[in-house]
Amino acid sequence: MQSRGGFLRSLPGRVFQFWLIASCILVLVFIVAPLARTVVSPDAEQMWKTLGDPDVLRSVGLSMGASAMAAVLSLIMGTPLAYILARRDFAGKKIVESLIDLPIMIPHPVIGIAFLTLAGRNNWFGGLLARMGIEIMGTVTGITVVLFFVGLPFYINTAKAGFESVSPRLEKVSRSLGAGPGATFFRVTLPLCRRAMLVGMIMCMARALSEFGAVVIVAYHPMIAPVLMFERFTAYGLKYSQPVAVILIVVSLLFFIALRVVSRPQRRDS
Amino acid sequence: MIRVESLALCFGKFSLRDVGFQVAPGEFFALMGPTGSGKTLILESIAGLVEHAQGSIRVAGQEVGGLPPERRNVSLVYQDNALFPHLSVLENVTYGQRYHGIAKDEGRRMALALLERLGLTRVAGRLPVNLSGGEKQRVSLARALACKPDVVLLDEPLSSLDPQFRDDLRAALKDLHRHSGLTFLMVTHDFVDALTLADRAAVIREGRLEQVGTVGDVFRKPATAFVAGFVGMKNIFFVEGQGECRLGGDLRFEVPGASVSGHVALRPEDVFVSFTDRDAPGWLSLPGTLLGVRHEGFSWFAEVSCGDSRFTAALDRQFPEQGRLEPGRPVRLTFARESLHFMPDA
Numbered sequence: 105m106q107s108r109g110g111f112l113r114s115l116p117g118r119v120f121q122f123w124l125i126a127s128c129i130l131v132l133v134f135i136v137a138p139l140a141r142t143v144v145s146p147d148a149e150q151m152w153k154t155l156g157d158p159d160v161l162r163s164v165g166l167s168m169g170a171s172a173m174a175a176v177l178s179l180i181m182g183t184p185l186a187y188i189l190a191r192r193d194f195a196g197k198k199i200v201e202s203l204i205d206l207p208i209m210i211p212h213p214v215i216g217i218a219f220l221t222l223a224g225r226n227n228w229f230g231g232l233l234a235r236m237g238i239e240i241m242g243t244v245t246g247i248t249v250v251l252f253f254v255g256l257p258f259y260i261n262t263a264k265a266g267f268e269s270v271s272p273r274l275e276k277v278s279r280s281l282g283a284g285p286g287a288t289f290f291r292v293t294l295p296l297c298r299r300a301m302l303v304g305m306i307m308c309m310a311r312a313l314s315e316f317g318a319v320v321i322v323a324y325h326p327m328i329a330p331v332l333m334f335e336r337f338t339a340y341g342l343k344y345s346q347p348v349a350v351i352l353i354v355v356s357l358l359f360f361i362a363l364r365v366v367s368r369p370q371r372r373d374s
Numbered sequence: 375m376i377r378v379e380s381l382a383l384c385f386g387k388f389s390l391r392d393v394g395f396q397v398a399p400g401e402f403f404a405l406m407g408p409t410g411s412g413k414t415l416i417l418e419s420i421a422g423l424v425e426h427a428q429g430s431i432r433v434a435g436q437e438v439g440g441l442p443p444e445r446r447n448v449s450l451v452y453q454d455n456a457l458f459p460h461l462s463v464l465e466n467v468t469y470g471q472r473y474h475g476i477a478k479d480e481g482r483r484m485a486l487a488l489l490e491r492l493g494l495t496r497v498a499g500r501l502p503v504n505l506s507g508g509e510k511q512r513v514s515l516a517r518a519l520a521c522k523p524d525v526v527l528l529d530e531p532l533s534s535l536d537p538q539f540r541d542d543l544r545a546a547l548k549d550l551h552r553h554s555g556l557t558f559l560m561v562t563h564d565f566v567d568a569l570t571l572a573d574r575a576a577v578i579r580e581g582r583l584e585q586v587g588t589v590g591d592v593f594r595k596p597a598t599a600f601v602a603g604f605v606g607m608k609n610i611f612f613v614e615g616q617g618e619c620r621l622g623g624d625l626r627f628e629v630p631g632a633s634v635s636g637h638v639a640l641r642p643e644d645v646f647v648s649f650t651d652r653d654a655p656g657w658l659s660l661p662g663t664l665l666g667v668r669h670e671g672f673s674w675f676a677e678v679s680c681g682d683s684r685f686t687a688a689l690d691r692q693f694p695e696q697g698r699l700e701p702g703r704p705v706r707l708t709f710a711r712e713s714l715h716f717m718p719d720a
Contacts, residue, residue: 276452283444
């Protein structure tokens with residue numbers, strides 16, 4: 105039998121273990137409970153009806169499509185900046201890094217208003233875009249641009265961390281073996297950062313999928329899923345918005361599980 | 375093959391100043407110095423990975439100072455091997471060949487021949503993560519040689535290896551150098567590597583070259599007290615202007631050939647410890663007190679105080695009186711005058 109002294113000595117360890125396990129359970133319950141409650145709320149008939157509703161399917165498709173496009177744009181346009189921030193030191197680097205994080209910090213309606221100010225038809229830039237045949241306000245293009253804006257920091261920060269994890273010596277050796285900077289990037293750096301970039305795209309897309317505040321100002325129509333849900337909630341109440349929420353939760357969950365599986369790390373040292 | 379003249383650059387607070395040396399075609403040259411002395415900076419300057427502020431770097435007769443690394447035709451081997459982790463051993467070795475106009479089939483043949491020479495044929499299809507430290511460094515060497523460079527630059531290639539791999543790789547390096555006929559420039563802080571592999575060597579200290587010469591000269595005739603200490607001459611004493619070395623108290627001795635102030639150095643292997651006077655012509659004998667005996671690996675050293683100075687003497691493993699070497703015991707130190715190496719002050 106354990107003595108009283110032994111019990112007291114092991115008490116801090118036991119408290120720590122209890123704190124670890126209790127916190128994990130509490131946090132998971134906190135995340136799962138409201139979502140699970142939402143998922144089980146609508147009855148089967150309501151769900152079936154919503155699944156056949158073309159407006160719902162269109163909005164979910166638009167949300168997924170515009171978010172995926174934002175992630176692809178982040179990959180194409182954010183990768184060079186992430187690479188430069190990971191590899192170079194220059195005056196004002198901290199300012200650039202802060203600017204990149206700005207879309208995370210500012211309230212999202214502010215982003216919508218900013219785009220409205222910049223690309224509205226009464227603005228010279230909006231007029232210029234219109235003359236070039238590019239409409240931002242109330243279009244899929246506008247939705248994609250806004251989602252790209254709010255998701256970009258997540259991609260850049262994740263990709264930057266990936267580039268930083270690749271030893272610069274690998275690039276130096278590649279250069280000394282005759283490969284130019286471009287060939288070195290595409291043959292050495294990029295393959296080693298592939299996973300970080302994919303995770304960055306997932307983060308970007310996840311952030312874009314959940315966006316509401318900025319999109320509702322730039323493009324109420326065509327409706328993305330969060331806007332449709334908001335409209336049904338305000339116009340018809342909770343009962344009619346829940347099935348849309350369920351579809352969005354299930355689709356997002358399946359999609360992100362699939363992407364996480366695809367982006368599993370391979371065993372290698374760098 | 376390599377000609378570095380008046381090289382200078384600043385890297386943070388550290389600077390290289392007026393560095394100059396030449397490496398002949400086919401030579402194995404060692405650049406030695408303690409950690410932080412600027413060896414790797416020189417290597418990376420030659421490779422084009424660090425921009426230098428002043429001076430000239432010529433490789434194979436061509437000024438390469440303004441060229442990017444990929445156009446210098448020099449290959450680099452780092453101490454941590456820097457293998458591309460996503461490529462197999464064979465893919466690593468053939469990586470640079472396409473940029474040197476080597477056809478795919480010929481390159482593959484060359485790579486396989488190199489891997490065979492280095493005993494790596496059986497691991498050709500493996501990823502680097504599945505190799506031992508010694509194998510990784512061999513692959514790194516094969517990769518550097520596979521694109522037929524003018525010069526191979528080696529940045530402490532043996533320092534990260536276990537002792538059993540280090541001896542093997544030394545032998546492999548020697549064999550590759552002899553077989554390829556290429557020019558090798560190796561940076562090292564281990565003078566055993568330089569002694570074993572190099573034809574000529576330079577010693578650098580805090581961004582300045584202290585001595586350039588044959589390995590024999592650097593080890594037997596160091597130019598400065600720093601070089602003497604670096605190459606293992608543990609007994610270094612100040613010599614006054616009249617060529618006299620004062621050890622403290624009444625103990626002093628004349629240094630042959632010294633007429634100006636400087637330092638005198640003596641290898642521990644040239645100092646003998648005994649309990650009786652060794653009276654031989656041309657030998658010096660000094661009284662001392664044994665401070666202790668220590669061993670480094672399989673070598674034994676006696677520390678002896680002589681006046682205010684301290685001598686280190688290598689002991690023969692078969693030293694007959696080793697059992698009587700207890701601290702505090704009076705002993706005699708003897709050494710031949712010709713073993714003394716005088717280095718005048720600059």
